[in-house]
Amino acid sequence: MKRFVITLITIGLLFSFAYAGQMQPVMEKKPVESPAGVRLAPRRNVPQYTFTKTPTTVAPNYYDYMIGGYNNLPLNLVPESQGGGYFLTWTGRNSPTSDRKSYYGYLYSSGMPIFVNQIVTQGEGEHGMPALVVDPVDGNPFYAWTQNVDTDPVSEIVLTSDAFIAGIAGLVNTTQVVIDNPVTPTAPDGTETTNNVFYWPSLAIGPSPLAGKRRLYLLGRQNCNVYLAMADFSRDDVENGIPLNWQYSSVPQLNTWELNAVPNKTYLALETDSGGNVILAGYHNSYSIENDIIVFICGNFGQGEWTFHSFNSRMPTWNPTYPGSNGGFFIDDEGQPFQDQDLHWKLLNSGHLNATLDSGGRLHIVGIWALAGGDGVFFPHFQFVKEAVYDPTWNNFEIRDIFPQKNCDDLFNACFTPWDMLPPYGEVDEWIYDEEYGYYPYTFTDWPFPHWDQAAHENTMMFHYNNVKITRANDYGQMAVVWQDSKRAFDWCVYHYPGYEAWEHGTDIYIAYTNYGGSEWQDPIVLNNVDTPELAGIKPMWVYPADRMIYTGFNQYGIKEGKLGLMFYDDFTWGSNSLPPPYHPDPDGGRVMFMELHIGYLDANDPSQAPAPAILAQNWPNPFNPNTNISFELPQPGPARLEIFDLRGRLVSTLLDKEMGAGKHSLNWDGTDSNGAQLASGVYIYRLSTGRTSASRKMILLK
Structure with missing residues (x-):
């Protein structure tokens, strides 16, 4: 795998009065090239939603950076x-x-x-x-x-x-x-x-x-x-x-800390509880193996003694070993494989986090956990949204997946591991051989930022653009986590994967929801200007949820439902002109907007509420040359998209993308890409996506 260290331009710790509105970028870890992988679509019980208030203009605005603060x-x-x-x-x-x-x-x-x-x-x-x-x-x-x-x-x-x-x-x-x-x-x-x-x-x-x-x-x-x-x-x-x-x-x-030769850079959020405690929670730059998640608590209504609690955001993982060798896939700057003890997941690129309390008094700190190495580097395509949860009553601390989540029967991995999603755990799900790159693991990757261009603003996009936010729990335990993801925009703008053209000027809004005070998160609702008609013609940036959800009552199954307000910015030209150096030269601005969703809930333990999955059959014949039939069954009418991917995750053809009736359907594929060119022999993935579920299978084109 080719490796190039990308120079991250650092302005340093000195504050610039000229740009007092912006945080100044500080080195956390160096990004290094990593495989783009495959986008993982939400696949568990995704909540149902309707717009109770469609996107509405609040005011025009020519300032286009982090409009709602940090x-x-x-x-x-x-x-x-x-x-x-x-x-x-x-x-x-x-x-x-x-x-x-x-x-x-x-x-x-x-x-x-x-x-x-x-x-x-x-x-x-x-x-x-x-x-x-x-x-x-x-x-x-x-x-x-x-x-x-x-x-x-x-x-x-x-x-x-x-x-x-x-x-x-x-x-x-x-x-x-x-x-x-x-x-x-x-x-x-x-x-x-x-x-x-x-x-x-x-x-x-x-x-x-x-x-x-x-x-x-x-x-x-x-x-x-x-x-x-x-x-x-x-x-x-x-x-x-x-x-x-x-x-x-x-x-x-x-x-x-401020007296240190190099003061620790801190990212802290403010919260209070009903007992008169003031809480500061977040993380600081850690330059060695030390506790980087920090919580300060002051009792007596902010007039007591400050207590300090710290925890390590590092979660262990393992380096996939190449078939037939002892060498690991992820390597350091000198080309040497990382040892398992040096490869880990770490809270990074999350300076704009916030922290809130759930209905049980537990503190939730949301952010982005990146795959990192012991030599001060991280892998940009391996970044996922998680949370650190601290219970001050028992001084307990844990890190939880928000999305994606590891399978409940995975007792081997500490968290979601994108090359090990299927049993037996502790082994790479599948190795792929490429004549140019050699072996690499079939893996899922993500891009949890509201822009695709890592090089924006002199390679500081991830520092400046991160924006994962969590609501406080309402009296009924309802909470939401909101962020944006530009994986599909990246796949088109960088790799020009066919089928992703529509994401050239847009990003996805992800909304994860819980009914249980943060103890269990459902896979996120995904909104964008491609699949969501209400957002057509809008480029949403800087999305902020309301501080709380509005409880609306119980549905017919006795499950709580609620509304979530969202403030965001419709960015007329994607990327910030206001943040120096500007990403683009056009100060055309945009508009502050508001929308509101009614969110239902599906109880995973109640089959009567779970959406009936589409049934995707194995293609026939398989192996095939050059034609094969792909059959599927839809339990109810609705949108259906059938796509073909190669094993590097590139979309090679979209066979179907329209409303379909309930029942059985079958399509014939002739082994060509979206341009009609014959594909080479190999293993391909076909994926059926409906409005609520998705299913994938492998097939072999053998010439």
């Missing part, structure tokens, strides 16, 4: 007691040359935008990266963002609230400066670290020690450290515009 959920539910609906916030520009500002909107319960505006009349200069939290009791929204309000060259973090009286949005209170940069935290040894500048705010609300009030928390971040502000409020305080009294806290461990 570690936040910029779409928040309004309590039903206050009329329901959603508040949302985003970074925007109202023209290609205008300054970046912070905006907000209020969507009525029907999903229609009834109020959209700039948060406040702001001064000149670039502002933005807003955060939002809605008071779960009285429905008042709080907004925080960066804005320079004094004479020094750095911005402050400021905050305002909306009185939201009688369901009227836009009654914005006077702006308060909460973090007046620069700040001077003190390390445990008494050392002061001067000129700290904190940006990228997050907000959370928890209980207050004062009767009749809640406590608002604001977190400011920089590359290593954080700064926490807290203040108590009541509805009367917000309605009357009373300034909040702020207290501050810093984390001793982070103050110490």
